[in-house]
Amino acid sequence: MISAILMAGYKNKMEVKRYSKIVAEHYGEKFIETGYLPLREFKVVINGRDSPISPEVIQRFNVIKRKVKHNSIAGNFIKGYAASKACKDNKHALFVASDAPLTTREFIEQFLMAAQKYQDRAAIILPATLIEASKDKLQRYPLKLLNDTEFDLPGTKDNYGRQGFRLSSVLTANPHLFDINTANTAYSLRKALNPNVQLKLFKITRSLGYPNVYSKYFIRKDLSIKEVENITSAFFNGHLKLIPMAGEESTYDYDGTFFEYRMINEMLQNK
Secondary structure (H helix, E strand, C coil), X not given: CXXXXXXXXXXXXXXXXXXXXXXXXXXXXXXXXXXXXXXXXXXXXXXXXXXXXXXXXXXXXXXXXXXXXXXXXXXXXXXXXXXXXXXXXXXXXXXXXXXXXXXXXXXXXXXXXXXXXXXXXXXXXXXXXXXCCCCCCCCCCCEEEECCCCCCCCCCCCCCCCEXXXXXXXXXXXXXXXXXXHHHHHHHCCCCCCHHHHHHHHHHHHHCCCCCHHXXXXXXXXXXXXHHHHHHHHHHCCCEEEEEECCHHXXXXXCCEHHHHHHHHXXXXXX
16 A cells, blocks of 8 residues: 555636746647636644644755745645655655546556565656657657666657657655755756756756756757656755656646647547
């Protein structure tokens, strides 16, 4: 058995308005929600007062308040974990995003079975989900990487021997083994093919001792999965393991645009 934590967020109207502007300017999409993403957070009440992140949790995980606000992705992540049996047992928990309705039970079970082998030495374990085409069904580009792991996936490779990958809606993690204060920055950099994000990634990877990531990906085109593991492990201050897997449907998340709504709805209906 493994503790499972459903990650579901809520944004107020000001945040939604700001996000809709980003969607329009950077992605050319129309944001159609007014306050949905998709559930409100739970509040912890102690002695009649709200306590977003308890002092015990702050101390246990060395939380820096200015880096981990209680309603941020990292704040919700650590609050969910702290309430789980996995936290009491100092073990990994399964984290599942609530906005990916095509994720199947079979995909999750297959991932958990593969992840068991690495839980003793990896703080964060997540699927690198294979994307066969040059773009997925939501017209998003995959990250092209050399697969130098023990998980050999059949499928099309480009002229440099690379395959396309995207992150899915699930991961397992043990926050006792990595720095939770890095989580919000990592989440903000998840759209790695956005030019603004690329610039930030370049600066961060250079500061970690990896100055040639940009040229390896865009010029030499020989960046590998294991190299990505090494870089992200240095960033999180805890070992990260990527498991290449089939299961493209688990990558289709809903961010609130009409195009996503229409396409995901069609995929659900066809399924």
